[in-house]
Amino acid sequence: MNVSIEIGLLVSAFLIFCSILMSKTGYRFGIPTLLMFLLAGMLFGTDGLGIQFDDVSVAQHIGMVALCIILFTGGMDTKMEDIRPVLSPGVMLATSGVFLTTLFCGLFVYWVSGWQLHTGVGFTLIGSLLLAATMSSTDSASVFNILRSQQINLKHNLKPMLELESGSNDPMAYLLTIILIQCLQAGGVSGWEILWSFLLQFVVGIAGGYLLGRLSVWLINRVSLKNAELYSIMVLCFIFIIYCSVYLMKGNGYLAVYIAGMVIGNSRLFKKKEIGTFLDGMTWLLQIVMFLMLGLLVNPHEMLPVMLTAVLVSVFMTFVARPLSVWLSLLPFGRKITHKSKLFISWVGIRGAAPIIFATYPVMAQVDGASQIFNIVFFVTLISLLFQGMSLSWVARKLGLTEPLPEKEDNFGIELTEDVGSTLREVLCTEELLQRGRHIRELSLPEGTLVIMIKRGDRYIVPNGSLELMLGDRLLFMQHGETVER
Numbered sequence: 001m002n003v004s005i006e007i008g009l010l011v012s013a014f015l016i017f018c019s020i021l022m023s024k025t026g027y028r029f030g031i032p033t034l035l036m037f038l039l040a041g042m043l044f045g046t047d048g049l050g051i052q053f054d055d056v057s058v059a060q061h062i063g064m065v066a067l068c069i070i071l072f073t074g075g076m077d078t079k080m081e082d083i084r085p086v087l088s089p090g091v092m093l094a095t096s097g098v099f100l101t102t103l104f105c106g107l108f109v110y111w112v113s114g115w116q117l118h119t120g121v122g123f124t125l126i127g128s129l130l131l132a133a134t135m136s137s138t139d140s141a142s143v144f145n146i147l148r149s150q151q152i153n154l155k156h157n158l159k160p161m162l163e164l165e166s167g168s169n170d171p172m173a174y175l176l177t178i179i180l181i182q183c184l185q186a187g188g189v190s191g192w193e194i195l196w197s198f199l200l201q202f203v204v205g206i207a208g209g210y211l212l213g214r215l216s217v218w219l220i221n222r223v224s225l226k227n228a229e230l231y232s233i234m235v236l237c238f239i240f241i242i243y244c245s246v247y248l249m250k251g252n253g254y255l256a257v258y259i260a261g262m263v264i265g266n267s268r269l270f271k272k273k274e275i276g277t278f279l280d281g282m283t284w285l286l287q288i289v290m291f292l293m294l295g296l297l298v299n300p301h302e303m304l305p306v307m308l309t310a311v312l313v314s315v316f317m318t319f320v321a322r323p324l325s326v327w328l329s330l331l332p333f334g335r336k337i338t339h340k341s342k343l344f345i346s347w348v349g350i351r352g353a354a355p356i357i358f359a360t361y362p363v364m365a366q367v368d369g370a371s372q373i374f375n376i377v378f379f380v381t382l383i384s385l386l387f388q389g390m391s392l393s394w395v396a397r398k399l400g401l402t403e404p405l406p407e408k409e410d411n412f413g414i415e416l417t418e419d420v421g422s423t424l425r426e427v428l429c430t431e432e433l434l435q436r437g438r439h440i441r442e443l444s445l446p447e448g449t450l451v452i453m454i455k456r457g458d459r460y461i462v463p464n465g466s467l468e469l470m471l472g473d474r475l476l477f478m479q480h481g482e483t484v485e486r
Helices: 005-028 033-044 056-077 080-113 125-134 140-149 158-168 170-186 191-222 230-248 253-265 272-297 300-329 331-336 339-347 353-365 370-398 431-436
Strands: 423-428 449-456 459-461 474-479
Touching: 005 033, 005 272, 033 272, 033 370, 056 158, 056 230, 056 253, 056 272, 056 353, 080 125, 080 158, 080 170, 080 300, 080 331, 125 170, 125 353, 125 370, 158 170, 158 253, 158 339, 170 191, 170 253, 170 353, 191 230, 191 253, 230 253, 230 272, 272 353, 300 331, 300 339, 300 370, 339 370, 353 370
Parallel strands: none
Antiparallel strands: 423 474, 449 459, 449 474
């Protein structure tokens, strides 16, 4: 049946609107927002209100676009000073952790396949490892969203470690998925070919992401555009240029965009605040579209035959494979990471859109058991988002890993864009400050420092040098620095 573009847009807008409303309801009950988007898709899908969507290719391509932007934005939000102390354990979790999870879970799936469960689920050893590989990574969209929306402040640098892991482990899961599909299609791949593919993907991905990220910073800071909004569009173009260029060079495009995001986010960048705001909005839109689309793609009645297997796999992955992988991956760091921290890291092995998107690759490759792989991964993702996502803050509190959020003083509601090259700082007028002088001109401020506003009670005062300061005043200082050259 042919549907006009107007009807298509109307239905799409209505679905997104309903998803947003459902997410608000879910938030009241502590249900992860992204899970509500997934459930909304299932509600409106074939087994729900009857919207038919079965184009796996479209889902895969939209998922690829969404993951690129989500990973890039996650990289931009990752501050080097935060992740530097946890860089080594984060990388170990993102590489060996994913590999070990695939190995343990794959062997378990192969073992379960030999049981007489009368479910029709049966996999070869390579097929079992492929199923495990598709869901071996923690989902960056889910982890970023849950940690930030629940405003969890974690001790021991756990938050940057978890965000680093979730942002950088998708490339490893993707690589394992592609290699195992090749093994099934070609009947086998030599160990040297696998090793060469790993090295090429990671070396080209890291080098390409870093170099193209530096080039992007250089271009943004030197290209003069009359319309400031075009800088955000330029960054959007760079994301896909980086992904596609590295992919064509046989590197890992997902790793490249994450590295490039980190490079750009930790550099002085013209219109950085506006670019970040634009990408945050794009990330939310694409997360909604991606989870909604994946919900539409699945047929819940097809999950019933694999439900028992999916539950067993989910329980094993959550309570055995993930904790064992975390403990072994962090073994080289000894007591630097506490047992409670390792327990919490194990619990934050949340699955989301990335595993479902990776599960579409076997479907597109038409490998044996591909539909079973997709349905099992989808069911495991639902369980993970529901139980692990909802209990994240509770588990953190029970393990004593939370601490109060630092108070952010913002009495003036003023922000400066980074390209101005100046910083704002609030200072409380105390007895010690008044001893230096009761008038602003007597404070002997450093060169390039100005008091631009004073808050006295509920009043805001634009000061001059002769203004008399009073105890309890809040002074807003602006310190000048170099502006970004263009």
